[in-house]
Amino acid sequence: MSAPLPDLRLYLVTDRAMTAAYGLVPTVLDAVAGGVGIVQLRDPEADDDELVRIGRELHAALAGRVPLLVNDRVHLVEAIGAEGAHIGQHDLPADQARQVLGPDRLLGLSVQTVAHVEAARELGPGVVDYIGIGPVWDTATKPDAARAGGPAHTAAVAAASPWPSVAIGGINLARVPSLRHTGIDGISVVSAICCAPEPRRAAEELLAAWTR
Template sequence: MAFWKSLLKDIDFYLVTDSGLSRKGTLSDVKCAVAAGCKIVQYREKDKTTKEMIEEAILIRKICGENAIFLVNDRIDVALAAGADGVHIGQDDMPIDSARRILGENKIIGLTVHDTDEAIEAERKGADYVGFSPVFDTTTKKDAGMGVGPERIQAVRKTINIPIVAIGGINKDNCISVIEKGVDSLVAISAIVCSDDVRRETEYFIETIRKTKQKYIQQS
């Protein structure tokens, strides 16, 4: 898994599942996204039992195989039971140092941050990447708060060296403005899982992210 950690900066589109919004189901979304080239999948599920989550997570682990990093949102127990590559946790979840003791050094731990102070602290405590949220207003996570705008990303980028994943209200119309601020990857939940063609939409975001990042690098 140290190999996957080394590739985090090269990941473009980051899929977060949402069974409540999905038109064709979580497993279908993951299959299509991975087939399109998505290299990181986060299983986020709030409405199923622990048993149901473990069973579904095991199936997602198989779909990801050696082609994509598989993370579980919040639930370290589910991540361990399913053999996930790591977890993504929030500011109010288990502290990073406790999660690290349970998961070990080779697992990936991502942490949601909302400003530069939290980002600096996340890196100091050993997070492998941060999820900066919310960039724009979003309805997919009720407690996300108001969007702070893509400009804040630049301040975070200047203060930490670990990868930044942007999330919150990102879609086709505003994704370029987010990528241009220096993120390594982004999440667009509704734009993907509410689509009739998850593979096509994932391919669009991957291509757009890569082209914009290349342009950003050339201008830097």
């Protein structure tokens, strides 16, 4: 493992459009105050310069309270000052991403199948730090997402993984209980917090439902 893993129980992936009314930074800070342990900056609409600007502002506001990871664009992690990156199956290969990041930053990898886990294991130790499994349920947040697998499939993928894991995709407060016994280490959400009128309260309720 490259760096000590943060608290994965509640993982926030940002969406600037969803937070437009309240603001990205205030939403994230409220969510962290409510129990979010790790934040992933995702903004496919922003160009590199804009993402660096947004990332620096967010990283400064977080002030080290929780790690900030950059979605996909591993080459911007250094410029933002982020603690790592999260990549998908169609992004830069994990071993190449690790070379860019160096040994001391976090690297997460999205997987959908046991075969994806096995392929990542073949890269050897020290490449991937944790995995994101999903989508569990259909989600409008990512239109090109893979087919939803459901909790049972999530459990099978988690069981095959040597790394800690979080589940993502269509997770809301009502669905959290069905994931507590799947072997994952936490839940990752977008709209459940980014669309909430009170992000802190939403985070508190999600974390309570997970840890209950």
